[in-house]
């Protein structure tokens with residue numbers, strides 16, 4: 001029934017299940033389990049749970065199901081499984097479908113914990129992983145082999161905002177029968193069309209734009225019904241990374257406003273990137289939505305918009321970057337992104353601190369680099385805050 005609706009309608013009404021009280025706002029079913037009318041009913045449900053029948057919150061819960069149905073409708077996916085965090089989603093999506101002897105090809109520029117899962121955990125269980133420069137199609141072509149079973153990448157890399165061509169990499173992967181798993185946080189559920197473009201599995205940290213108000217950790221895995229119910233669900237329900245009903249309620253309410261928030265954030269990011277181009281204290285302003293971005297055509301084709309994050313390289317290295325951060329009055333120094341509040345991060349000393357200097361150099365994480373996640377504040381206030389802090393540099 002949701003199928004004919006446009007995005008904003010799906011985000012407000014998609015997946016709603018009402019109790020016997022016909023509440024307006026979605027109910028939080030804060031319960032670990034459910035009572036059966038009889039012993040026979042319990043036996044029948046364990047044998048085959050119906051569409052609206054639940055057993056135990058680790059397996060599923062009405063509030064969690066509402067969130068799963070709503071995000072699946074937004075993403076154009078057949079089904080979804082909600083997880084306790086973004087990392088439970090990334091590790092669950094991959095581990096549930098891989099076995100010893102499998103080969104994975106992954107982009108090298110990854111969120112630190114994603115890199116840990118691929119480099120340290122999967123390899124411990126006999127999965128071979130080859131890392132490539134995700135923006136180089138020839139590198140993908142030579143790394144993907146007939147026995148490759150999964151290809152993994154972040155559609156926009158953190159923090160340097162390089163964009164990976166979903167359709168082109170999917171074509172190479174599908175030619176050998178490999179599944180394409182994308183971590184789509186930076187592209188956002190609002191601007192991404194990853195499934196339409198060839199991704200088989202899309203993963204989000206719901207902690208970012210889906211909550212969008214810094215309240216809760218969460219994640220979600222999206223894909224075909226077959227993959228979600230036969231591969232992901234058995235893995236997640238037995239290993240314990242399911243989303244709590246309270247978190248699902250927070251994320252459902254986040255989805256109601258995500259389109260409004262993310263579009264306002266992208267508009268702010270565009271205005272800030274325009275205002276900072278050519279600034280004499282900056283050696284680089286990287287924003288996928290600006291015509292000077294190295295892959296601007298791809299961004300236009302793949303997302304239409306540049307997203308909500310900008311990277312700035314401040315001349316004068318770490319000392320200058322710290323002076324900039326310490327002079328900001330509205331923008332917070334923190335490490336979340338996609339939040340309603342604007343947040344600035346110094347990746348070299350925080351999120352990417354553990355990387356060696358060589359690894360930082362390969363990934364373009366310079367001492368002056370600042371990642372700026374643009375919130376929903378007034379864009380003129382944000383521009384004057386940032387210009388003022390650059391004066392202090």
Ligand SMILES: *Cc1c(COP(=O)(O)O)cnc(C)c1O
Nearest residue numbers: 085086087111183185205207218
């Ligand atoms: C934040 C993030 C994650 C991890 O999500 P959590 O909710 O913090 O577990 C994974 N991938 C990307 C790209 C992220 O930005």
